[in-house]
Amino acid sequence: MLKEGSNGFRNPSGCAISGIFSKSGRRIPGDKIIKSIRIMHERSNGLGGGFAAYGIYPEFKDQFAFHIFYDHVKAKEECEAYLRNNFLIAFQSEIPTRKHPNICEAPLIWRYFAQPIEARLIEREIDEREFVSRVVTHVNTYIAGAYIFSSGKDVGVFKAVGYPEDVGEFYRLEEYSGYSWTAHGRYPTNTPGWWGGAHPFALLDYTVVHNGEISSYDANRRFIEMFGYKCSLLTDTEVITYIIDYLVRRQGLTMEETASVIAAPFWSVIARKSEEERRQLTFLRNMFAGLLITGPFSIILGFSGGIMALNDRLKLRSMVAGEKGDMAYVASEESAIRIIEPDLDRVWAPSGGEPVIFTLNGGEHKCR
Amino acid sequence: MPINYIYPDYEVVRDSSRCITCRACERQCANEVHSYDLELKCMVSDSMNCVDCQRCVSLCPTRALKIEKTTNTFKENANWTQSLITDVYRQAESGGMLSTSMGNPNPLPVYWDRMLINASQVTNPSIDPLREPMEIKTFLGRKPEKIRRDENGRIITEMSPQLELNVPIMFSAMSFGSISYNAHESLARAATKLGTLYNTGEGGLHQDFYKYGKNTIVQVASGRFGVHKGYLDAGAAIEIKMGQGAKPGIGGHLPGAKITAEVARTRMIPEGTDAISPAPHHDIYSIEDLRQLVLSLKEATGYKKPVFVKIAAVHNVAAIASGIARSGADVVVIDGFRGGTGSAPTRLRDFVGIPIELALASVDQRLRDEGIRNNVSLVIGGSVRSSADVVKAIALGADAVYIGTGALIALGCHLCRSCHTGKCNWGIATQRPELVKRLNPNVGYQRLVNLVTAWSHEIKEMMGGMGINSIEALRGNRLMLRGVGLTETELRVLGIKYAGEIWS
Amino acid sequence: MKRVYVNEQWCLGCHLCEYYCAFANSGVNDMVKALKDKDIYPNIQIEEDKDVSFAVSCRHCRDPLCVKSCISGSLSISDGVIKVDQDKCVGCYTCILACPYGAILPSPRGVVQKCELCVDNIGGTPNCVKGCPNAAIVFEER
């Protein structure tokens, strides 16, 4: 079986995405997002589905929550040894699943709530997030058969090969409640079938669900890899996640600024802006030229305390946003919003390149 | 009667049934091939002096002329080819090095032609440049490593000096002296009109062209001809020429015959003296010395202008480029071994250096491996022949390309490789006034503008086909290239997959 | 009105304009047939001296002395173009006496000939302009 990224295999795909967000921080059970993504069944083909949920681990909210696939026990042993060498593990368990007729060939799926060992941070002179990011890269690159697919605090990614609604049922998501949910149904144009290749893709608390096929992939990949990232899956989602991590976490850009890099306004649009805006937009486009993403995409980026939805600047993929009270919705199709909230206060199709950002209680967009 | 070992390579063929004896061929041939025979009342030719520049053919109003490769053949020998044998005769006669000009004509691999470009189908829409914006604006210059903010949290947008190009194509260095005043004017005006840059080469900047300074790269080469404060200040950027693809490792020699009063004044040397550029810069024997020159030039110009460092593509080019990227230079220029020249020893031109495609791929990868690709922009030259070559160069990782030979061809050059004789019938590589005037810059500049405009359209079409609507998304996007007819090693160096291999 | 203008800076003295002119006025559609083994009588002529050369043809003056001087009424202005009616012309050469450019020429028929901007033969851009290899002759409004 060919995994994404193995032997240079790159698998572009079409998809369905959906996101639900409570601006007041109300915790919403997981069946709602399943209902939303289910309606877009036709946009997936059963070769991958997944979810990201924020606020689901309140009891471990200060611990990094690692979700890991193991192909075999040996990998688990090797990975756990590596984790124990670097982390104080507060709790670990298999992730609860239920038997599902449409989900098969499941790997071992474990989760760990852990905190980096202080001494490891000091000896490397880095902060815990950088440390965790390096650990994730190390495990995913060097420990054969182990794959960390979720690594943020108070956030969890759940994904598998299958239709997303089946994946949701498999992971018993109705038992989780979170203030922010995103979901992804995959329609890869090739036959993979590796669980790690499903979406969302996550690093730290950044999770990305993405529908599209970016044409700038290798330009983006070769640029971002200069900064210690290793694009092992060769998927768009992976590189987008790294770009966001790089721009937001490492360069300290706000979400809007990040959007103006990856879906930069056209020069002709920049030319019409005020002097100050023009200077900044030109600066960002020039400095991060290699991070401009072209080709069709719609993404929902989840982060602690918010989500951002963004289309490519030509809006080559459908994406609709809606609001009702404290609830915000984003999905590939309006139906996926209407099915869970028929009576919306507002519904609109965001323009290409225009980020739609929702945060808890209107808080800072910036995610540190 | 001495033995004449050399038979002309090309023969003038005149269709006397079409010749109207207008004598345009005679008047236009600086090599004095054609003449009118008063007794025979017809035109006659002596092919011995013909360089196959095609001037007469192009001007003949009745198409009565053509130039044919001679069929006079030495006994066939795959090892001792006719041209090698002829070269031996020449050297046995002269005792000197063989001289030639323009780019390497030998059938060495052209990697551009072995790379094919991708296009979108179904999963990712191609983009129509006639309907959607298609951006090829390019900035050259060092990029900052970190975002910095002021006390109000605003991003500080000051950065190292940048050049803004409307097209990722510039005109490469060709000195006034090696090419004519009118050729320079054509390049300068075309660069201005196109919103790109041309390069003075090492011959200084004629005072008439200071007004095109915003679109001028002023070169500082080993001879330091024409270099002074005003010159450095005049350009938008400064290029230190360490080497040239056509003749890596050696300097230049502009014969006194080409040092006319204007050339002499511009170069700041006496009229009629040979202008000899040393092989190395005698103040640069190491990378540290280069850094000093880079910084000296920046100091001299108030840190307002990006400094380019141009090197020939040689075996160790990646490491050298890496050194330059850390020298304070803003742009690294790599010139491939198929690049042109106004004059070079034949053997050097043909056998020293490496192909630009491989050099570019290796330099770009090396700079990324070291995480310093953003420290410098990467410009390449040395036989970029078409818009497809430009697209491939950018996909391999170049920020922009230099075109020299292509620009000269647009001006009329037929690659007769006789620049060194100074008798360019197209008014390009000559200083003889009656020949120089043959290149009307009003025409020449428009032809250059047309060429680059046409290439821009083609680049945009190809980008659109790939689903890319901004050149930066093409830069280094090697997934967009596939190889054909290449070995594993070549593919590895180029960093591309073979055509038909699965997506990667 | 568009006229033919010459710029000696770019004239190469190749004389091709003369041949293209003679061809345009030959009434033959093949240049070889029109000009081979024939003396040519172009309406545009190159003046040459050492390195300087330039073409001269009718300036199509707004206030033309030639037309005013014509004794037979064969020179006239039609839409700004000064034309000669060679059937009416008797070859008195008063126009040659009058034209300050020397742009009216005796024709082999014994009358006079002059540039008529190719309006009645090829039309559009005059053939000397088309044939000039260096844009030393242009056809434009000034």
Add this chain to the structure above:
Amino acid sequence: MKYVIIGNSTAAIGCVEGIRKVDREGKILIISAELHHTYSRPLISYLLMGKTDEQRMKYRPDAFYEENGCETMFGKSVTKISPDKKTVTLDDGSEIAYDKLMVASGSRPFVPPVEGLEKVKNRTSFMTLDDAHSLKAMTGPKTDVMILGAGLIGLKCAECLIGKVKSITVVDMADRILPSILTPEAAAVVQRHLEKYGVKFILSDSAAEFTKDSAKLASGKTVEFDVLVTAVGVRPNTGLVSDAGGKVGKGIYTNEKCETTLKDVYSGGDCTEYYDSALGDVRILAILPNAYMQGLTAGINMAGGEAAFEHAIPMNAIGFYGLHIITAGVYEGESYVKSDGENYKALYFKDNVLKGFILIGDVARAGIYTALIREATPLDSINFDMIKERPQLMAFAKNVRRSRLGEEQ
């Protein structure tokens, strides 16, 4: 506005075209004693040579009057101008009112006061189409023709008779042919040429007495003839203006606007005198281009426009049996002469300007010389050696060439 034009030749046509440059509406009435559509007088010799015909020798196309809104009154003569009443009186006694009047009354042949002239049966002058018709009717292959006068008219008459009559004898009291435009040296070239075609010349002699078919010359010689052509000069028709009180010298006086001294009366053409800038004096320059330009100037001024007639210089283009002669200006000052049998060139220059020239044979681009005279171009501003060689723009300074060839003229 009503314009009345007396005459129907070059100056009259120039006047019509001048008026119409300014005024497309005003009425124009052309009154002419001749019955013909306007024709070019100098073409009568070409007519007889068969180089043109009556249709083609029309000075303007058939539709000219109609297109220019002209009424014509042919076969009528004006006998009187009344500038106070602003009327003209015709030979039938009728009066016609005008707002502006153009007198383009031309000239008439001078008939020399020689005894017995009235006895000559076949006699004509050679100025009008009717003269040409008469001459044609009188002559044939057996005719001996005597032409009195070796000027332009006499010689053009001789030329057109070559080969058509038995003999042509030209008599002139001057010592050379074309005395008004050629120097003796130049005249000899032309004379030799005409003699080749059988024309006989008797110069420095004059007719003392005629019988019906012979002339006794002052020298005592006798010339027998069948036909006599008198071509000893012309006299301007100035009577209408002088009778009305207008100033008349050698011809009708006009200023540079072509106004006579009579209010609203203009004049131009062979009936006027004018200032010869090359000569620096007043003279009659009875040549066609000047007539047209005077007419044009008058017309423009009559219609309320502004024009001035200046730079009039004597100039002539004439040819005899393939030998072309172009002359202009006056022959004074230093000279440059070059001659090679048929081709002859003489340039006359003084005070740093070209004053005159004579070209015989090779006359190509002569207008460049004419312009030097007309514009009084300082000779030290051009390459005079070059221009002596042949007329060429190369002789001018580069910037002059640029402006002449690169700017709208």
